[in-house]
Amino acid sequence: MTRQHENVKRIEYGEGILRDALAGVSSYVVVSMEVPWSLARPQVAKEPEQVFLIPNVQETTVEKVIAEAPETEWVVGIGGGQAIDVAKYLAFRRGAKLINVPTIVSTNAYVTPLSGIRRGDRVDYIGGIAPELVVVDYSLIRTAPKCLNVAGAGDVLSMHTASFDWEIAARAGEKAKGRTYEFNPEAVKTARAILAEFIAGAEEIGKVTNEGIKLIVDSYLRINDLCLPLGHFRPEEGSEHFFAYNAEHVAKHEFLHGAIVGLGIVLMSAVQGNDPKGIRKVLDTIGLDYSPAASQLTREQVITSLATAKEYALSRNLWYSVIDEANLTEASATALVNDLGL
Ligand SMILES: [Zn+2]
Incomplete structure (x- = not known):
């Protein structure tokens, strides 16, 4: 389904749609966390260049990902708010294209432009990017705690x-x-x-x-x-x-x-x-x-x-x-x- 929305170029809804959604992308890196990645991984047919499982959204974590990530056309964020925030910021800094795959819908990070990055005990909203695609895979989302x-x-x-x-x-x-x-x-x-x-x-x-x-x-x-x-x-x-x-x-x-x-x-x-x-x-x-x-x-x-x-x-x-x-x-x-x- 395609509708015009602010800041989201395309959004797809369905059960078990992640596999097809990622089948067509060229080179990509994944930013995720341990649990969401373990859930999504069986549906990922084409191996990413690299997977970053982040522990938090501290600035030091984020800068490390940016320093280590290989050059790819795409960045795919898979997870809740934090993994998506780091994926967004990586894509923004690299000028890469972004796909957001929320595995829980507890925040709106996957549709908003800015990334919440922690500097000490403060959260700063930085960057600014519109995802090419948001994949709302109902079955994947339902595996998360209610x-x-x-x-x-x-x-x-x-x-x-x-x-x-x-x-x-x-x-x-x-x-x-x-x-x-x-x-x-x-x-x-x-x-x-x-x-x-x-x-x-x-x-x-x-x-x-x-x-x-x-x-x-x-x-x-x-x-x-x-x-x-x-x-x-x-x-x-x-x-x-x-x-x-x-x-x-x-x-x-x-x-x-x-x-x-x-x-x-x-x-x-x-x-x-x-x-x-x-x-x-x-x-x-x-x-x-x-x-x-x-x-x-x-x-x-x-x-x-x-x-x-x-x-x-x-x-x-x-x-x-x-x-x-x-x-x-x-x-x-x-x-x-x-x-x-x-
Ligand atoms: Zn809020």
């Missing part, structure tokens, strides 16, 4: 809180100056339309059916179509993400992105008074585990992350959101966490 695939819902459902934050920033006027983008009601309308269709398919997503996987991927494509021309991801990124970033800062470890964003959505929709019960029910239907435990967070760390969220947002000049207006303190954050039974 919790990883349903985590992909986090970055779609985040539109529920993020678009609301954009409206808050628009109403704040002068107070939000320099920390938001000009409000675009059409963009918010589109974001909510994508969100509504996604929510209608919550059961399919939860069961990780072909239809559910396609809905996650298609929603990411539509978010790209909305946000890349806008030049920012304000409709999709707001207080739920800022909470997540601060939680990482507080806990000093990385999370499964969808799980911590899910927790952020539950918390921030309540702070916003933005249908918290409704959106939480959607997360439950999908089976996205947003409990603090799913992110190896203690209750105290959640409370601290809430109570220091404003300070964090200001120090990083993050977009104006409900965090700026909610006056979250240790006491009110404790009450909120109690109320939500988290």
